[in-house]
Amino acid sequence: MLHVKTPEEALRLIRENFGPCISDERIPLTESVGRTLAEDICAEEFVPDFNRSTVDGFAVYARDTFGSSDSMPAILQKAGEVAMGSPAPCPLQKGKCLSVPTGGEVPEGADCVVMFEHTEDYGEGMVGITKPAAPGENMIFRGDDVSPGDVLLKAGHVLTAHDLGALAALGIAAVSVRAKPTVGILSTGDELVEFAKKPRKGQIRDVNSVLLTALFTQAGAAAKSYGIIRDNAEDLNQALNTAVSQCHMVLISGGSSVGRKDATAGVIEQNGRMLFHGIAMKPGKPTILGVVEGKPVFGLPGHPVAAYLVSQLFALPLLRILTGRREKRFCIRARLCESLSSNHGRAEYVGVTLAEENGTVIAQPIHGKSGLITRLIHSDGYICIPRDCEGLKKGAEVSVWLWDR
Amino acid sequence: MLHVKTPEEALRLIRENFGPCISDERIPLTESVGRTLAEDICAEEFVPDFNRSTVDGFAVYARDTFGSSDSMPAILQKAGEVAMGSPAPCPLQKGKCLSVPTGGEVPEGADCVVMFEHTEDYGEGMVGITKPAAPGENMIFRGDDVSPGDVLLKAGHVLTAHDLGALAALGIAAVSVRAKPTVGILSTGDELVEFAKKPRKGQIRDVNSVLLTALFTQAGAAAKSYGIIRDNAEDLNQALNTAVSQCHMVLISGGSSVGRKDATAGVIEQNGRMLFHGIAMKPGKPTILGVVEGKPVFGLPGHPVAAYLVSQLFALPLLRILTGRREKRFCIRARLCESLSSNHGRAEYVGVTLAEENGTVIAQPIHGKSGLITRLIHSDGYICIPRDCEGLKKGAEVSVWLWDR
Numbered sequence: 001m002l003h004v005k006t007p008e009e010a011l012r013l014i015r016e017n018f019g020p021c022i023s024d025e026r027i028p029l030t031e032s033v034g035r036t037l038a039e040d041i042c043a044e045e046f047v048p049d050f051n052r053s054t055v056d057g058f059a060v061y062a063r064d065t066f067g068s069s070d071s072m073p074a075i076l077q078k079a080g081e082v083a084m085g086s087p088a089p090c091p092l093q094k095g096k097c098l099s100v101p102t103g104g105e106v107p108e109g110a111d112c113v114v115m116f117e118h119t120e121d122y123g124e125g126m127v128g129i130t131k132p133a134a135p136g137e138n139m140i141f142r143g144d145d146v147s148p149g150d151v152l153l154k155a156g157h158v159l160t161a162h163d164l165g166a167l168a169a170l171g172i173a174a175v176s177v178r179a180k181p182t183v184g185i186l187s188t189g190d191e192l193v194e195f196a197k198k199p200r201k202g203q204i205r206d207v208n209s210v211l212l213t214a215l216f217t218q219a220g221a222a223a224k225s226y227g228i229i230r231d232n233a234e235d236l237n238q239a240l241n242t243a244v245s246q247c248h249m250v251l252i253s254g255g256s257s258v259g260r261k262d263a264t265a266g267v268i269e270q271n272g273r274m275l276f277h278g279i280a281m282k283p284g285k286p287t288i289l290g291v292v293e294g295k296p297v298f299g300l301p302g303h304p305v306a307a308y309l310v311s312q313l314f315a316l317p318l319l320r321i322l323t324g325r326r327e328k329r330f331c332i333r334a335r336l337c338e339s340l341s342s343n344h345g346r347a348e349y350v351g352v353t354l355a356e357e358n359g360t361v362i363a364q365p366i367h368g369k370s371g372l373i374t375r376l377i378h379s380d381g382y383i384c385i386p387r388d389c390e391g392l393k394k395g396a397e398v399s400v401w402l403w404d405r
Numbered sequence: 406m407l408h409v410k411t412p413e414e415a416l417r418l419i420r421e422n423f424g425p426c427i428s429d430e431r432i433p434l435t436e437s438v439g440r441t442l443a444e445d446i447c448a449e450e451f452v453p454d455f456n457r458s459t460v461d462g463f464a465v466y467a468r469d470t471f472g473s474s475d476s477m478p479a480i481l482q483k484a485g486e487v488a489m490g491s492p493a494p495c496p497l498q499k500g501k502c503l504s505v506p507t508g509g510e511v512p513e514g515a516d517c518v519v520m521f522e523h524t525e526d527y528g529e530g531m532v533g534i535t536k537p538a539a540p541g542e543n544m545i546f547r548g549d550d551v552s553p554g555d556v557l558l559k560a561g562h563v564l565t566a567h568d569l570g571a572l573a574a575l576g577i578a579a580v581s582v583r584a585k586p587t588v589g590i591l592s593t594g595d596e597l598v599e600f601a602k603k604p605r606k607g608q609i610r611d612v613n614s615v616l617l618t619a620l621f622t623q624a625g626a627a628a629k630s631y632g633i634i635r636d637n638a639e640d641l642n643q644a645l646n647t648a649v650s651q652c653h654m655v656l657i658s659g660g661s662s663v664g665r666k667d668a669t670a671g672v673i674e675q676n677g678r679m680l681f682h683g684i685a686m687k688p689g690k691p692t693i694l695g696v697v698e699g700k701p702v703f704g705l706p707g708h709p710v711a712a713y714l715v716s717q718l719f720a721l722p723l724l725r726i727l728t729g730r731r732e733k734r735f736c737i738r739a740r741l742c743e744s745l746s747s748n749h750g751r752a753e754y755v756g757v758t759l760a761e762e763n764g765t766v767i768a769q770p771i772h773g774k775s776g777l778i779t780r781l782i783h784s785d786g787y788i789c790i791p792r793d794c795e796g797l798k799k800g801a802e803v804s805v806w807l808w809d810r
Binding site for chain 1: 434508
C-alpha cells in the first residue's frame with residue numbers, strides 16, 4: 001500500500017526534515033563562481049574610494065558656472081591637470097578649474113565636472129565654460145555605491161561572474177563557500193547492464209547512473225556512482241550503508257514500485273525511517289524518500305524519464321536545502337501548440353520543446369507512449385497539468401519550467 | 406570620429422565575419438555535459454530493442470480477450486513467466502498468456518499486455534481476463550522511439566544531462582565535441598592595480614580581469630588572463646600579438662574611448678583591420694571590434710559594467726559562433742515596477758532585479774548614477790530600451806534577458 005503524497009506535501013516534508021549540513025571552505029575569489037556563499041560579505045571600503053569624474057572635462061565649483069552661456073561664458077583659470085591613476089595635484093580654488101579624465105579623481109573643493117564639449121580653450125591657461133553646471137553633475141562621490149559595513153551579499157547566495165567583479169572591486173581575494181555536497185548514485189535492477197555494453201535480450205542499459213551523475217555534477221555536487229546493484233536486499237543493504245557513510249544524499253533508482261521486488265523501501269526501513277512512499281504525480285509515482293543516519297535517501301523510479309523528473313522536482317531542491325543555496329527561478333510563459341488530454345487524479349508533468357514564432361513562445365509537448373529518455377532530447381523544460389485540471393487546450397498560456405541542466 | 410553602429414548592425418558584422426573555427430576532440434560520453442557536439446549523432450540500434458511491457462500483467466493475444474467482462478471472463482492458460490532481464494521463455498500461443506513485469510519482454514506472438522488488476526487467478530495455471538484489451542495496449546514496440554540511422558542530435562547542440570541519458574541508452578560511449586575555445590583577456594590602464602592590492606589614491610582595482618575570466622570560463626571557454634597592460638602602444642602591441650598567437654578571441658578592456666589614449670584602436674589597425682568602432686548603446690558606446698590574424702579582437706570599455714554588458718551582448722555570442730554552438734534563449738516577461746526615462750538616440754540597457762509578487766514577475770531597475778559593478782550584484786538580467794523609445798512606464802510589460810552566468 002502506498003501512502004501517496006501530493007507533490008506539495010512531498011516538498012513540505014523535504015523542507016521540514018532537512019536543513020543546511022554542508023561544511024565551509026575558504027577558496028580564492030577567482031575560483032568561486034557558481035559556488036554558494038557560506039558567509040555574509042560586508043564591505044570594508046568605500047566604493048568608489050575617491051570622488052570620481054564620469055566624463056572627460058573640467059572639475060569646477062558649480063557656483064562659478066551659474067549664468068554662463070555660449071554668448072557669456074564663465075572664464076576660469078586652469079590650475080592643472082589630473083592624470084589617470086594619480087591623485088589630484090592640488091585642491092580646487094574658487095575661480096579656477098582642473099582638467100579631469102573619465103574615472104579620474106575630482107580634486108578636493110570641486111563639486112562638479114563640466115564636459116569638454118561645453119568649454120572653450122582661450123589659451124594662456126584660461127578656459128571658458130559655456131553652460132551652467134549643477135553641483136554633483138558628472139561625478140560620483142566617495143562611498144556613493146558602497147560604504148564600510150554594508151552587507152553586499154548574504155550567505156546562501158550563488159556567486160556569479162558579476163558578483164566576482166563586484167567583490168574584486170572591493171579587494172576581496174578569498175571567500176568562504178559551502179563545500180561541494182556528495183551525492184551517491186545507485187542503480188538497482190537485475191535487467192541492467194553497464195551502458196557501454198551490448199545488452200542481451202531482455203536486458204537494458206543502466207541509463208540512470210550516467211543521467212543522474214551528469215545532472216548532479218552540473219548542479220554543483222560531487223556525484224559518486226556506486227554502479228549496478230542486483231535486486232536483493234543484502235547487496236542493496238551493503239551498498240546503501242557504504243553510500244550513506246560517504247555521501248550527503250543517496251539516490252537509489254529502480255526497485256521503488258510495489259509491484260516489483262520492494263528492496264529499496266525495505267532497506268530504508270531496516271536502516272532508518274521512511275518519510276513518504278509514493279507521490280501523486282505522473283510519471284514518478286513510485287518515489288520514496290527516507291532518512292538513514294540523518295541523510296536523505298531517495299528511491300527513484302527505475303524509468304529514466306521518471307527518475308529525471310523526480311530529481312528535477314525533489315532531489316535537486318533538497319540538494320539546494322542541504323547546501324543552504326538560495327536561487328531564484330522563473331518560468332517561461334508560452335502558448336501550448338496542441339491540446340493535452342486530462343489526467344486522472346495525479347499531477348501530470350509533460351516535457352515540452354520551446355520555439356519562438358512571430359514573437360510568441362510556443363510550447364510543443366513531447367509525445368509518445370514510450371516515454372523513453374530518447375524522447376526528452378529536444379525538450380527544454382516541462383509543464384505541469386494539475387491533478388484537478390481536465391486537460392489543457394491548444395493555445396492555452398502555460399508556465400514552462402526550464403530543466404536544470 | 407566614431408563610425409557608430411547600431412547593436413543590430415554590430416551583430417550582423419559579427420555573423421558575417423566569423424564562423425566556426427574550433428577543432429574537435431573525442432571524449433567519453435560521461436564527461437561531455439555542457440560541451441558542444443562536433444558531429445551529428447545517429448542511432449545504430451533500435452530503442453527499445455525488444456517489445457516491452459509498460460505494466461505488470463499478462464501478455465496475451467488481444468483477440469482472445471474480446472468480449473470479456475467481470476461476469477464473463479476470458480479464460481486463458483498460463484504458459485510461463487517472463488523474468489526481468491531475461492528473454493521471454495517461449496513465444497505466445499493462442500488461448501494462452503505469460504506474466505510479464507513492467508519493462509520485461511513481451512513474448513513473440515503477443516500483441517498486448519493486460520494489467521494484473523484486470524485478471525483473476527483461478528489456480529491450476531488458469532487465468533481469467535475481465536476486460537477486453539486492444540492490440541498494442543500497455544506495450545512499446547521495438548524501435549518505437551528510435552531506429553538505426555535516425556539522427557538524434559545535430560552538430561552544434563550543447564549536451565545536457567538528459568542528452569547523456571539518451572545517448573547512454575543507445576550505448577554511445579564517446580562523442581566528438583568542440584575543443585574549449587581560448588579567450589585572451591587584457592586589461593589596459595595606467596590607473597589599474599591588481600584587484601587584491603590596495604590602490605593608492607587615483608588608482609582603481611583591475612576588476613575586468615576577474616569579471617571576464619569568470620564570465621568566459623562559465624561560458625565554456627578556457628580564459629587566459631594576460632594581466633594589466635600599461636597605456637602605451639608598444640606594450641599593448643606586444644601583449645596583443647602574444648594573445649592573438651595563443652587564443653581564438655582576444656578581449657582588451659579599457660582604452661577604447663576616443664577621449665582617452667586611443668591605443669587599442671591603433672594597435673588593431675596596425676596589426677589587422679577594424680570592423681567597427683563604437684556602438685549606439687548605453688553603456689558600451691566605445692566598443693571596438695577588429696580582426697587580427699583572422700581572429701576577433703574586442704576593445705571593451707574600461708568600465709566594468711559596460712565591459713560586462715558588451716560581453717553579454719556581443720562577445721559571448723561571437724564565442725558561440727566560433728564554437729558553432731546552437732543555443733535557444735528565451736526571455737522572461739515581467740512588469741516594470743517604476744518608470745524609466747527615455748534615452749537619447751542610443752539603445753539603453755538597464756540591469757533589473759526580478760521578484761515574484763502574487764504570480765506576477767516584477768522587474769526592478771538597478772539605479773544609481775554610479776553605474777558601478779557593485780550595483781549589478783543583485784541583478785538577474787537586463788532590459789533594453791530601444792533607441793526610438795521615449796522611455797518605459799511603470800507597469801509596462803518588458804522582456805528580461807537573464808545574464809549568462
